[in-house]
């Protein structure tokens with residue numbers, strides 16, 4: 001586009017236009033076109049930049065998606081393990097006072113003969 005405008009200006013110079021209002025008008029129009037062409041060039045360069053930046057961002061988002069998916073998978077696995085641990089380490093007793101089902105740590109059961117209900121604070125196996 002810039003080349004065409006340069007050609008247009010050269011053409012006008014070659015025509016040796018008389019310095020009248022018409023040629024002034026034509027020169028002004030050619031100058032305007034030149035400026036517009038420069039701005040369009042700058043803008044399209046900027047758009048190119050933005051497009052490549054968006055592409056990079058998309059790649060980053062893809063990477064993050066992968067990492068996130070990986071992390072979520074790991075978390076799921078950890079949750080499963082936690083569930084198993086929970087079942088392994090705890091026995092469940094129904095509190096004779098409030099009827100709440102209370103998980104009691106097996107180790108705690110071995111050390112302390114009378115675990116306390118966390119719901120009503122009374123001893124699970126009575127006095």
Ligand SMILES: [Zn+2]
Pocket residue numbers: 095096097098099100117118119120121122
């Ligand atoms: Zn209780």
